[in-house]
Amino acid sequence: MIxxxxxxxxxxxxxRMETHPFSNKSLEKKMAYLFGMVLVSIIDNELHEKERxxxxxxxxxxxxxxxxxxxxxxxxxxxxxxxxxDIASSLSLRSLxxxxxxxxxxxxxxxxxxxxxxxxxxxxxDFFRLFKMNKIQRKKIFEIHEHLKKKDxxxxxxxxxxxxxxxxxFIEYFSKxxxxxxxxxxxxxxxxxxxxxxxxxxxxxxxxxxxxxxxKKIPQIPGIGETYMHKIKLMLKENGxxxxxxxxxxxxxxxxxMLNPGKICSKRT
Amino acid sequence: MTQKSTAPSNKNRxxxxxxxxxxxxxxxxxxKSETPNKRSKFLRDIEINIEKDFLELVxxxxxPYSAKIYSDLQxxxxxxxxxxxxxxxxxxxxxxxxxxxxxxxxxxxxAVLFKGExxxxxxxxxxxxxxTYLLSNEKDSxxxxxxxxxxxxxxxxxxxxxxxxxxxxxxxxxxxxxxxxAVERKDIPYxxxxxxxxxxxxxDITDDNIAKEHLRKADYLIWLVNIQNGTIPQTDIDFILxxxxxxxxxxxxxxxxxxxxxEISDTVSVAKSIxxxxxxxxYDVIGFSSWLCKEYSPSGKVLDSFLSQADNxxxxxxxxxxxxxxxxxxxxxxKSEIEFIRMHREFLNKxxxxxxxDDKYRASITEISKKxxxxxxxxxxxxxxxxxxKDTIIxxxxxxxxxxxxxVSDGKTSHRSRKGINSYxxxxxRFEAAFQCRDVKNLVSLENPQSIKGVVKKINAxxxxxxxxxxDSEAIIMTAEVLNKSGMSPEKIFQQGDEVxxxxxxxxxxxxxx
Numbered sequence: 001m002i003x004x005x006x007x008x009x010x011x012x013x014x015x016r017m018e019t020h021p022f023s024n025k026s027l028e029k030k031m032a033y034l035f036g037m038v039l040v041s042i043i044d045n046e047l048h049e050k051e052r053x054x055x056x057x058x059x060x061x062x063x064x065x066x067x068x069x070x071x072x073x074x075x076x077x078x079x080x081x082x083x084x085x086d087i088a089s090s091l092s093l094r095s096l097x098x099x100x101x102x103x104x105x106x107x108x109x110x111x112x113x114x115x116x117x118x119x120x121x122x123x124x125x126d127f128f129r130l131f132k133m134n135k136i137q138r139k140k141i142f143e144i145h146e147h148l149k150k151k152d153x154x155x156x157x158x159x160x161x162x163x164x165x166x167x168x169x170f171i172e173y174f175s176k177x178x179x180x181x182x183x184x185x186x187x188x189x190x191x192x193x194x195x196x197x198x199x200x201x202x203x204x205x206x207x208x209x210x211x212x213x214x215x216k217k218i219p220q221i222p223g224i225g226e227t228y229m230h231k232i233k234l235m236l237k238e239n240g241x242x243x244x245x246x247x248x249x250x251x252x253x254x255x256x257x258m259l260n261p262g263k264i265c266s267k268r269t
Numbered sequence: 270m271t272q273k274s275t276a277p278s279n280k281n282r283x284x285x286x287x288x289x290x291x292x293x294x295x296x297x298x299x300x301k302s303e304t305p306n307k308r309s310k311f312l313r314d315i316e317i318n319i320e321k322d323f324l325e326l327v328x329x330x331x332x333p334y335s336a337k338i339y340s341d342l343q344x345x346x347x348x349x350x351x352x353x354x355x356x357x358x359x360x361x362x363x364x365x366x367x368x369x370x371x372x373x374x375x376x377x378x379x380a381v382l383f384k385g386e387x388x389x390x391x392x393x394x395x396x397x398x399x400x401t402y403l404l405s406n407e408k409d410s411x412x413x414x415x416x417x418x419x420x421x422x423x424x425x426x427x428x429x430x431x432x433x434x435x436x437x438x439x440x441x442x443x444x445x446x447x448x449x450x451a452v453e454r455k456d457i458p459y460x461x462x463x464x465x466x467x468x469x470x471x472x473d474i475t476d477d478n479i480a481k482e483h484l485r486k487a488d489y490l491i492w493l494v495n496i497q498n499g500t501i502p503q504t505d506i507d508f509i510l511x512x513x514x515x516x517x518x519x520x521x522x523x524x525x526x527x528x529x530x531x532e533i534s535d536t537v538s539v540a541k542s543i544x545x546x547x548x549x550x551x552y553d554v555i556g557f558s559s560w561l562c563k564e565y566s567p568s569g570k571v572l573d574s575f576l577s578q579a580d581n582x583x584x585x586x587x588x589x590x591x592x593x594x595x596x597x598x599x600x601x602x603x604k605s606e607i608e609f610i611r612m613h614r615e616f617l618n619k620x621x622x623x624x625x626x627d628d629k630y631r632a633s634i635t636e637i638s639k640k641x642x643x644x645x646x647x648x649x650x651x652x653x654x655x656x657x658x659k660d661t662i663i664x665x666x667x668x669x670x671x672x673x674x675x676x677v678s679d680g681k682t683s684h685r686s687r688k689g690i691n692s693y694x695x696x697x698x699r700f701e702a703a704f705q706c707r708d709v710k711n712l713v714s715l716e717n718p719q720s721i722k723g724v725v726k727k728i729n730a731x732x733x734x735x736x737x738x739x740x741d742s743e744a745i746i747m748t749a750e751v752l753n754k755s756g757m758s759p760e761k762i763f764q765q766g767d768e769v770x771x772x773x774x775x776x777x778x779x780x781x782x783x
Contacts, residue, residue: 026705026743027744027745028743063777064703064777065703065775065777065778068703070749072749073749075731075732075747075749075750077730086731087730089729090729090734
């Protein structure tokens with residue numbers, strides 16, 4: 001059973017993808033879409049912080065209250081084969097591009113935590129089978145995903161054009177939104193030296209975004225010398241950022257509450 | 270203080286001596302409350318919260334559900350008074366013993382709890398007219414609670430007298446005066462169980478209703494059948510089905526001492542098939558002899574394991590979450606009205622800016638918008654006041670519960686889930702749902718966003734899918750929400766084509782009222 005995760009506030013974050021082919025669909029289809037994404041993200045008995053962030057952005061995009069996330073999670077019965085069937089039937093994806101889109105997003109979701117569990121591969125296979133997608137079609141999706149991961153957007157666009165899939169939301173996510181999400185990553189989850197992270201934490205600097213926001217104060221913190229400043233700079237670089245990175249709009253309080261840093265507990269017991 | 274009976278075991282002073290009988294009657298009718306001062310103060314505070322503050326609130330900030338909410342709050346208050354008078358009833362699971370007239374309920378309880386000692390009056394005539402609770406306590410005492418919520422300590426003779434004999438002797442029945450009797454004994458082996466001896470069904474309508482009212486509050490049910498009947502009579506099946514909710518049920522064929530093992534096992538297997546045919550879930554069916562205190566079943570331990578299960582479960586009160594639920598109705602109505610006016614204002618403001626209209630009309634629109642703002646502020650104030658009142662009531666109840674050392678349910682994993690089902694059946698139910706309206710104009714033009722007609726279109730693994738043609742909107746109640754609120758799966762509550770009411774809350778959320 002999934003441990004209860006602190007529910008998120010009604011006023012949700014502004015982080016969303018501008019265009020999504022499902023944002024204009026019926027509520028039933030949107031919900032089935034989300035159920036599918038939640039199912040693939042919790043099938044390995046774990047809801048990673050990054051998966052949760054992605055789902056939150058997706059819910060914003062689809063216009064569904066983030067408050068529903070826990071109820072969706074509780075409603076999804078992993079072991080019940082009817083769940084996958086009901087999701088597929090409610091989605092009733094007729095166009096091939098919608099099928100491509102769903103499958104691509106499902107793959108993006110399972111890759112959020114950088115670890116692919118056997119059960120995740122199985123559920124993706126189940127959906128492929130239910131949508132009657134052949135090997136060539138599957139290959140094309142994985143190919144797009146590979147380019148997305150490498151942020152090679154020109155190749156992504158080229159591949160997507162071949163199968164007539166609206167790829168902009170993914171590019172938007174990988175180029176902008178995922179970066180915004182990263183600002184909320186806890187320093188203890190980065191490769192930053194634990195001693196440095198500890199000193200920063202004592203000075204109420206918990207997240208990558210906090211480092212950038214309070215960058216002028218950091219050199220004045222006792223114990224932070226040039227070596228440590230360099231380590232912080234390296235950590236920023238590893239996350240695709242620098243001291244000059246624009247963080248306007250940070251922190252978005254609602255997103256912060258939603259992630260509830262340090263308290264996220266998603267392991268299934 | 271416990272009053273020890275001085276009368277000989279075969280004589281009853283209240284029946285033999287008319288003066289004593291009259292004294293008992295007077296005592297039971299005009300008893301003064303024994304509630305300690307501190308608790309009385311908390312109770313008074315809650316009463317003021319409900320009778321004065323809440324009524325003031327709903328007078329100022331109208332809500333169509335005010336009467337229902339008020340009545341629910343009064344019920345909660347009544348239950349709090351019961352809890353204050355008998356804290357142990359709330360701290361334990363209730364195992365009710367039901368059955369038709371002369372099934373031997375009281376004798377069964379005497380056998381199971383007192384090894385045959387005849388504490389509870391047993392008779393071939395109608396005996397238990399007043400629901401009698403039996404529970405373990407550090408000292409032996411008997412209390413009666415009258416209709417004015419006053420608790421009176423009585424002795425064993427009085428217990429026997431009020432149960433039936435008093436009516437026979439003086440023509441006065443206590444079943445309309447006394448709400449319940451609580452017998453507290455040191456020797457009851459189950460510390461976490463309250464046993465409930467109910468009036469037999471099929472006596473008369475009043476007794477049936479009293480029995481039902483109390484049985485519905487129980488968590489477990491032992492249903493006794495006289496084995497001489499041969500099987501479970503249809504009237505018993507109807508009575509159980511009429512209880513309208515599921516609770517752990519053990520069927521006991523009493524007076525089995527005169528039957529052979531084969532006869533008992535045949536009766537049990539027929540009874541099981543009858544129960545299954547009627548879709549009644551049951552824990553088991555056994556034979557029992559109250560006379561010999563003996564169980565007739567293959568393991569011989571069914572009754573013991575049934576009671577141990579209840580005895581070892583964790584009990585938490587749901588009083589706080591009930592207050593939360595009741596206020597939720599008022600608050601969600603206020604929230605809905607607030608969102609609706611906000612939507613109207615947005616529409617008006619957008620219109621006055623976007624449209625190329627005459628200044629005169631623009632001024633009128635601005636004027637309407639200002640009035641809406643005023644209304645909005647009033648509603649926000651109402652919402653705030655309701656939240657404060659809710660918190661105050663909860664605090665006062667919490668103070669009482671702390672004083673009584675009663676555990677409070679977290680409202681999520683209730684251990685008294687059956688009581689949740691019970692309350693679902695008693696009242697209409699409200700479910701939170703995701704909401705989407707394709708065109709906001711459809712909502713703006715509505716006169717009452719609190720009651721949009723909807724129809725259940727589909728029930729599947731996700732939940733219940735509802736559509737409203739009137740507003741071209743959709744709502745989905747998640748499966749988890751239905752399970753949490755009612756304890757039942759969506760299929761058991763909803764059917765395709767069912768009509769429901771959608772209460773608009775925000776552009777993404779609504780409440781579905783069934």
